[in-house]
Amino acid sequence: MAEQDEPEHYQALVDMGSNGIRFSISNLSPRTARLMPTIYQDRLGLSLYDAQYQSGNKVPISQSIIDQVLKALLRFKRICEDYHVPQNNVRIVATEATRNAINSTAFRQQIEQATTWTVEMLAKEDEGRIGAMGVASSFGTIKGLVMDLGGGSIQMTWMISENGEVRTSPKGAVSLPYGAAAMMRRLAEAGVEGHEPLRREMSTNFEKALHDLEIPETLSKRADEDSGWTLYLSGGGFRGWGYILMSMHSINPYPIPIINGFRVPRSSFLPNVKESSDPETTFRISSRRASQVPAITFLIKALAESIPSIAYIHFAQGGIREGLLFSSLPADIRSQHPLVTATQVYAPPSASSLYQLLKKSIPPAHRSDSKDPPATLTSPDFLTSTIQLLYAHASYPKDISAAAALRSTTTGILGNAHGLSHTDRALLALVMCERWGGELSSTDEQYLSKMQEFAGPQASWWAKYIGRAAGGIAALFPAGVVREHEGSGVDVAASWCIVEEKEAVEAIDLHIRNGIQDLDGAMEVWLHEMEKVGKKKNWIGGKGGWGVKVITAGMK
Secondary structure, X not given: OOOOOOHHHEEEEEEEOOOOEEEEEEEOOHHHHHHOOEEEEEEEOOOOOXXXXXXXXXXXXXXXXXXXXXXXXXXXXXXXXXXOOOHHHEEEEEOHHHXXXXXXXXXXXXXXXXXXXXXXXXXXHHHHXXXXXXXXXXXXXXXXXXXXXXXXXXXXXXXXXXXXXXXXXXXXXXXXOOOHHHHHHHHHHHXXXXXXXXXXXXXXXXXXXXXXXXXXXXXXXXXXXXXOEEXXXXXXXXXHHHHHHHHOOOOOXXXXXXXXXXXXXXXXXXXXXXXXXXXXXXXXXXXXXXXXXXXXXHHHHHHHHHOOOEEEEEEOXXXXXXXXHHHOOOHHHHXXXXXXXXXXXXXXXXXXHHHHHHHHXXXXXXXXXXXXXXXXXXXXXXXXXXXXXXXXXXXXXXXXXXXXXXXXXOOOOOOOOOOOOHHHHHHHHHHHHHHOOOXXXXXXXXXXXXXXXXXXXXXXXXXXXXXXXXXXXXXXXXXXXXXXXXXXXXXXXXXXXXXXXXXXXXXXXXXXXXXXXXXHHHHHHHHHHHHHHOOHHHOEXXXXXXXXXXXXXXXX
């Protein structure tokens, strides 16, 4: 149960979309606002778009449908009262299906009379802009094209999001009538013989939309340098497609069952544009979403023809709800790295001093084609997050501490953190598993192998090295406290060297200086453990795998 001690920061939101109505309460307390943690969420699986079509003809939303909506809203109002959400912090936002309903005004009036809440109508342009902000909340940095697939329409824009500043097209977003539910209806009306004209229509409109968005030259140049555009896809239809691709991933089972941050290259995205034999058996695919797979397949084919130079596709959880919340945050909060924000609640007292020791344990980069660790692993944000999480599993039994740390970024304490990439989740999990010794049961060993397969052998070994270094630091300072007068008592230096064995071998030369007498034993254990991680039998893949020799020296 979420703590209910900061209700003044609670924001309740009803997102009346075309495919369903979503209810949520989020805690925007300043310390964790970047993550927009959700303390309550529910969904009414009622399509306001489908409710307006009978036998191909558009009709008003029926009273029976309105009554279902009112019943759900009144229940949510009771829940908001139980959570002590301030009345001024409750919003109902409606999009295309409500906006275009024949009886839209009467529908909204009934809602206000029953709940005292006023329904905010989003214009088409605002819907696209806010949806794009939801996508921005889902990643640390974005540079590419953003598409949000709803039930009635698809919104398109470009985005550059970095350091808390978000830029999109001056025209907001282009809205096209190709939502998942709308495509089902169009395909049924067109019949097989009408599919080709519809595909040409869509391709033409997608190409025109890209032109109308006035994409900046810097973004186009980046696409040329990266061998294609990066697409960021949001909306239930696209997310459903992402889950299908996840189930077909070459790493099977795919170890991170979270759609936000899932990425595929064009080579995986397009050849798999086919109807799943049984999408209803796929994780997180409802029967309704499964019925939309042919329509989404058709849409993706048309999209691929319009934008032939697609390099990567990222799937995002963020939509209208997240966009409204993210838009309300100041730039300094939006600029926070989600991983740092997610781990800071666990930070030890001397995090800054411990960070310096960990940073010094990693040899500096020495050439571009070397055995250097991936940039993600040595970034200040990642190392800060590692130190902040260093003691989070200290209360766990030794039997499961490594396993709990391994799963901490997916189903554990960071599972609900919004905005993390799958790379961050995998690498931090590998580091923290090793920080707690890396001893796992056979079941968890299988999960570890999938995480390592995702990260790759080089990144996996470096995660092992950094995790072992972090574990040694934690052993020296088990309370996370470096006493002020002993701040320079322990120091670390790491560099590259050549060791002459049967042949010249590149190695890490790790020196640890200890000026605190009662830490001698812990330091010797640390040195031994660091040498062991460089032994070939401990490389990723064993003796013929990937790793780096480590030589150590301790000085008093």
